[in-house]
Amino acid sequence: MPVAIRLAGIDSEQLPRIVAGREAAPLEWLEWAEEPGHDLVALDDGRAVGGIHVSIVGRTEAWMEAIRVHPDVQGRGIGGQLVREAEALARHYGAAVMRTSIPAHDYGALSLAERAGYRQTARCVVVETEVAPGPAHVPYDAPVEHPRAEQTPAVLRFLEHTPALAAWDKLVPLGWRFRRISPELVRGLIKDRRAALALRPERSEEPQACVLFARPEEAVVVSLLDGTPPGMQAVFGEVLEQAQDGEVRRVVVFAHQLDALAPLDVREWRPHPWCPDGLVIVQKNLAS
């Protein structure tokens, strides 16, 4: 019998993020979130047996995460029902596309997504390294600057031609949520000083690398870092400085593939424990 699915209020009982030892979402998903969202709760005779979180992440884009169903009632269609209700909610707010990411080894969730009509659109690795205290030792000589608002079109043009954005089908992760890159998004990051450029050594205005990052409490989180090898080293120097300034030791990087980070010469990249084999990003057109 289908369960009732309701919007959760502040006081609603909810199923915890960890279900029978499986984490439905990474530990930091809310802390790194850029926007609020809605929790849907599945109720069976008034008892919370499932949940999902939906956020609107762009003018017509939605993101769902943290889907979970109590082990006692798994395999009865509740996961599928939660996804359908999340889609209805997203449509209500004008979304034409829904996306989510799934750890590459999580065959149950991948299969649920496939059955619900989702198709793979990108893959991503999430890796982290520890920053040693003290000044950063990164060999670079390219000047690094925070771009100005009027440079938005140039920064966007540069980003759109990076291998990372090509591999991600022009999607960029902010926190754990991917969304389409747009002038508004880039302008916002520039305004918040969350973008840095490595310029050509002759100090022309032309970028040779770019990094987009966030500085939540415990880490510096890099959404995208791409460009020439010396340029990448230069903007990574800026990331390390951000870590020093914020007195954090943890740098987390989202990348389209681990090899792409080789120019940074980091001794050890540890895979993020939630997705040690990387992430699969899937999407569905809600208009169809």
Ligand SMILES: CC(C)(COP(=O)(O)OP(=O)(O)OC[C@H]1O[C@@H](n2cnc3c(N)ncnc32)[C@H](O)[C@@H]1OP(=O)(O)O)[C@@H](O)C(=O)NCCC(=O)NCCS
């Ligand atoms: C993933 C999860 C939400 C699925 O919930 P559920 O209520 O059991 O899913 P449903 O019964 O609606 O299953 C829908 C489809 O998904 C597939 N599926 C679900 N779980 C599966 C599993 N463990 N292995 C293989 N396929 C699975 C089935 O193909 C099913 O389709 P079918 O009924 O036509 O065969 C649930 O297993 C769960 O809470 N896991 C722990 C938390 C988690 O890992 N969340 C995902 C994070 S990305």
